[in-house]
Amino acid sequence: MKKTAELVIKNALELLTCAEDASDLIGVVNNGWLAVSEGKIAALGDEKEIAPMISGSTEVIDASGKVVAPGFVDSHTHVVFGGTRVGEYFAKIENLSDDEIKRRGIKTGILTTLKPTKEHSLEELYEETALRVRDMIVSGTTTVESKSGYGLDRDTEIKQLTVNRLLERRLPISVASTFLGAHGWPRDMEKGKYMDFLINEMIPFVGSQGLAEFCDAWCDEGHYTARECGVILEAGLKAGMKPKLHEGGYSYIGGAEVAADLGAVSADHLNYDPRPSLRRLAKAGTVGTPLPGIDFAVGHILPFDPAPMIEEGLELAIATNCCPGCWCTSMPFILILACREHGMSSERAIRAATITGAKALSRQETIGSLEIGKNADIQIWNLERHEDIAYHYMTNPVETVIKNGRVVARNSMLV
Ligand SMILES: [Zn+2]
Incomplete structure (x- = not known):
């Protein structure tokens, strides 16, 4: 029986783990799901693995058509x-x-x-x-x-x-x-x-x-x-x-x-x-x-x-x-x-x-990638592919920012 998540991000067009050993440098996962519990990343996977962790109190963010990445x-x-x-x-x-x-x-x-x-x-x-x-x-x-x-x-x-x-x-x-x-x-x-x-x-x-x-x-x-x-x-x-x-x-x-x-x-x-x-x-x-x-x-x-x-x-x-x-x-x-x-x-x-x-800050054990056990410092880009982050000029593509599992910014505004 999987524990209940406080926050779930579902259906990311691309989820970038940025794990250290990622062979493509950024660990692209298509149609990625992610669950957060107690401010940490509790699970990564697909609908079958993550959906059972959703309860009535879980905040669910639909990242359909978007890119999910670790916070910068x-x-x-x-x-x-x-x-x-x-x-x-x-x-x-x-x-x-x-x-x-x-x-x-x-x-x-x-x-x-x-x-x-x-x-x-x-x-x-x-x-x-x-x-x-x-x-x-x-x-x-x-x-x-x-x-x-x-x-x-x-x-x-x-x-x-x-x-x-x-x-x-x-x-x-x-x-x-x-x-x-x-x-x-x-x-x-x-x-x-x-x-x-x-x-x-x-x-x-x-x-x-x-x-x-x-x-x-x-x-x-x-x-x-x-x-x-x-x-x-x-x-x-x-x-x-x-x-x-x-x-x-x-x-x-x-x-x-x-x-x-x-x-x-x-x-x-x-x-x-x-x-x-x-x-x-x-x-x-x-x-x-x-x-x-x-x-x-x-x-x-x-x-x-x-x-x-x-x-x-x-x-x-x-x-x-x-x-x-x-x-x-x-x-x-x-x-x-x-x-x-x-x-x-x-x-x-x-x-x-x-x-x-x-x-570069000796913090790679706790931040910098989307991996189980790391702090849930996450951002969601309103972009269809990760390359767009360096291609769409002068708009802020960062739609949602999550710090330690809590949404702290949306659409260029702190919440
Ligand atoms: Zn300097």
């Missing part, structure tokens, strides 16, 4: 910030010279949004961020990673990490919190001095308060060297935070080697990583996270190429990188870019946005 895992964002960099965005579009940018007083780079992020109260910062996170939820995201790094001082960094906590408490989304104190360093402080502050004060404090699960740094010319990133991420490990690393976005200075040596969960950007470095990452089990949104937003001169990454055996995640330099909250848009601009197949892109995204 957006594994790289800087969604908590105040201010804007729209001036820089148009300066790049208009190809203004550095002198002209200076003459017009246009602020550029991450330091631009430090001041507004610092000046916002906790609640103001929460409210501005929540607007973006609500957009993420109605676009199918059920887990989001969120980094600090727009404070570069103790109070503002902690404020950003506290917003992460509030987001998870108040909105129907899981938030993976990352400490990115090494996003830059303050204008009025020497880098070495700021690193001392990070390593001896901030990282131990953030770790001891459980404010972040991951520690991250930016390894690139003009930012932190590979050696410096190694020291910072090791301090993070000591404080109980798993390493992630921004590297190879604008130059290659050895970030992949550091990420691989430290067993980082992900290495992100990868525009300039040479093949042997991609191979090192793959061997270390580090997920590669190229970021289609930022390449698009900055008109990158060397957009990432997934082909050598795939050939070297690197598992790929894709994410919005939502930040003031790339104001994107929509994973469907990122899928469109990944396919159209970077040559990913729709299956590769969907996998990168679900199960491999979960892996």
Whole structure:
């Protein structure tokens, strides 16, 4: 006798399991049925197997003519910030010279949004961020990673990490919190001095308060060297935070080697990583996270190429990188870019946005695929085939979003 389900999704034209071992990358099941009990996926199968689990109290969603997929895992964002960099965005579009940018007083780079992020109260910062996170939820995201790094001082960094906590408490989304104190360093402080502050004060404090699960740094010319990133991420490990690393976005200075040596969960950007470095990452089990949104937003001169990454055996995640330099909250848009601009197949892109995204957050045991026992984080697309997710532009194809077995969004509105 099968137990009664709280929620059943029936008749999906395509149900994408996105199981890790799916031979087609996304595990397409035609005419799929799925049952949820106690917030977890209780059964998958066909009508014969699932229909007996329906009782009078079961909510039944008819997915006839639609696609059912795991909720998106957006594994790289800087969604908590105040201010804007729209001036820089148009300066790049208009190809203004550095002198002209200076003459017009246009602020550029991450330091631009430090001041507004610092000046916002906790609640103001929460409210501005929540607007973006609500957009993420109605676009199918059920887990989001969120980094600090727009404070570069103790109070503002902690404020950003506290917003992460509030987001998870108040909105129907899981938030993976990352400490990115090494996003830059303050204008009025020497880098070495700021690193001392990070390593001896901030990282131990953030770790001891459980404010972040991951520690991250930016390894690139003009930012932190590979050696410096190694020291910072090791301090993070000591404080109980798993390493992630921004590297190879604008130059290659050895970030992949550091990420691989430290067993980082992900290495992100990868525009300039040479093949042997991609191979090192793959061997270390580090997920590669190229970021289609930022390449698009900055008109990158060397957009990432997934082909050598795939050939070297690197598992790929894709994410919005939502930040003031790339104001994107929509994973469907990122899928469109990944396919159209970077040559990913729709299956590769969907996998990168679900199960491999979960892996980039060490959460592949509980989320990222539709498998028995996993959290019932599910989305339903009003589309006739999975490829349409990267083909239908500028409509939100995500009709229903389910978080831990409860419907939390319908037709672009939170419920
Ligand atoms: Zn980033």
